[in-house]
Amino acid sequence: MFQDRRIGLALVLPATLFLLAGFVLPVLVLLSGSLQGPGGWSFDAYVRFFAVPLHQEVFWRTVRLGVLVTLTCAVVGYAAAFAIVNTAPSARGKLIGLLILPLMISPVARTYAWIVILGRTGLVNQALQGLGLADGPVRLLFTETAVFIGLVQLFLPLMVLTLVSALENLPADVMSAARVLGAGWIQTFVRVVLPLTREGLVIGGTLVFTGAVTAYITPAVLGGSRVLMLETLLYQRVSVAGDIVSGSVIAAILVVMSYTTNVLLRRIAAGRGR
Amino acid sequence: MIRLPWMRIGGWATLALVLLFLIGPFAVIIGAALNAGTVPAFPPQGISLRWVVAVFEVQSFRASFFLSVWLAVGSTLAALVLGVPVAYALARYPVPGKEAVRAVVTAPVVVPGIIVGLALLRHAVVPLGVPVMEALFLAHTALLLPYAVRVVAASLENLRPDIEEAAVMLGATRLGAFLRVVLPNIRNGILAAFILGFVTSFNQVPVSLFLTGPGVSTLPIDMLAYMEFTYDPSVAALSALLALMSLAVVLVAERLLGISRFV
């Protein structure tokens, strides 16, 4: 009954054409703009883009924050996921609900909270001054730390959720087997849990890393123009300076980063590199 | 799994800290929203609803709220209308160039939203005279399509194809079989996709960033703009309202369909 290729084609055609015309084509045209020099195709735009020290700084900051946020989410994520998997099933459902909740709340609202917490008169500054650890208000907003905290809060739930399902799929008793064979907790984690949950870790890591390097709201609100990341820089170059060439260069960098992370990490996850 | 006392205590401590970090800020927002003073502060200096009331008086918030709602509903429905047939075809039929179709359909996940907005602005709105509102709608639909396909595909996976064959044997047409037998069974998946799509579109910023203009702005974009120039608790109040709205959505969705299975 399900052999007719024409029906299959007819069903996928509208969406495919829609995306090709309304999405793939404009994006490709935009990206190709970054490869056009005065005399045809060239990497000129990239050379000029990276010649600006600020741009280099922003590029490396974006990569650095992406890596740091991903590592932090991975470490905290494993701890939290272990704790969740160890609770009774009824509590587990509620905990997962609590992790999903922030994902459904407007990132603008989530980020805004950190202004109240980290601001000049915010909670942290009140605490620091109350404990006598600081004389006046400490600058916390518009720092890389603030952006880091905001990004971790934004993306941690994704990591925890993927690791919870990875740990739930761990075959029965393998951890116990490792223990009985003489492995300490750390050895059990490194030799058994980590290799067996690698796929979940990589999927979670991809979500967090691409999410962090392509974040806009968090650096815009918590970093401002002092702590630019690639997306905020792109917006600034295009809408303030009218510099569409730099815009398309950044766009190309972001797409390549996002695409290679997706493809590369997924390949690592699928491979059985022994 | 092995359970020892120290692991239990350590586990709960970790969870408490993580949840404090993830959920705690919303308590701060709600506190700041109820602040009687003129700057957002926590703990609040006196309790008052003046800023909550103020939110409803800001004209642009009201306009962009409704625009965001209609945009979210419209683009989610469009994404489902385009996406459900794709999910169904990929699950049941031989599709020529299956992998290519899959690649195109998941492309919006890989391309950062801000680039979609910029591309449409530069290569559709400006040269072709596509109105900004239509471009915004188009961009949101493209963004939601992959999610619609994925969520619906997940619920199709649990459905055996032989029930359709049974329906056809009993005299139904293919379309009839789909409408009478398949659709009712994947209803929850479609509902889940609708809720996730609505929330994603409603909260979306980067895609919309370049696609706003005179009279066309979404709520989160408006909030960002407002925050840039004004530092009063009305954004806190609005954020608190949005957070409570999401809480309601999550509770209803969890009760209705157990949405945690689809995220």
Add this chain to the structure above:
Amino acid sequence: MTDGFLALSGLTLAYGGTVAVDRLDLAMAEGELVALLGPSGCGKTTTMRAVAGLLQPRAGTIRLAGRDITHVPANKRGVGLVFQSYALFPHLSVFENVAFGLRLAGTGRDEIGRRVAEVLAMVGLTGFERRLPKELSGGQQQRVALARSVVVRPRLLLLDEPLSNLDARLRLEMRSELRRLQRELGVTMVYVTHDQAEALALADRIVVMREGRIEQEGPPETVYTRPRTAFVARFMGFETCLAVNGGRLVAPDGRSLPLEGAADAPALAWRPHGVVLGRGPHTARVLGRSYLGQSVEYLLETDAGPVKAEAAADAPRFEPGTTVAFDLPLAAAARLESAA
């Protein structure tokens, strides 16, 4: 009972509020093979996990070779465990699975190679070194699990229903192989099972557990022929257990039969083939009949409730629905100490 190679005394284990094992005492000699036998939920697996160090007892002590190991972590006990699910590491080859414990112990490369080859030969898996667990049959996985546990030369080897996931033919084969292995290695073994035939065939001593306590322990023949309680009797194939009260045999629901002769026990039990059919002082209605090959099994409805009886296949048959005479001869009965 605190002496012996392995000695559990007052061992109490609980999950949350429910006590799974209640003040258990058990001693084992070195080189002995003890089977923990009981239905699911009787606490046998829980006991074994505590001995392995995977569960912390609420009370009591575990001593191994004279040393108190109650609070020694699982990875420092030198106790091997073969899991019911095998728990092979799916990301490691057969070789690496078996070598896992040796690597952790810091064994040299050459010795690892030698010892892994040796145990793989012992379980008949030479040549399978590079396979992944998912590329093996159930029986082969079982052998890898076994090899992985014995290669580290544990002082005590625990086996948790190791054969329950195999088909009947393989089960018989592995049963004799386990016995051979135990003799070759001379290792002390605790074997957990719910299958009485397995326990009888393998063990030097059987410990029957019920609701977290030991119901009876002893050599296989003793437990098989002289069960002390109705619980053990039923487990050993005495399908009919009746209390003796005022010269009558009384079923749990109060219905009864007159007892021919005098019994010196509070309860009596019969195996199906101990019930005499076609003659005797009682009558019953035949409810059902199944042909078992060598014999024919009948289900009778008697004045004391249902009774299972077995007759040779060449004996005269009785039709379901008819009435038949039968006897519960005292000579064939097991004398129980308790009717429960």
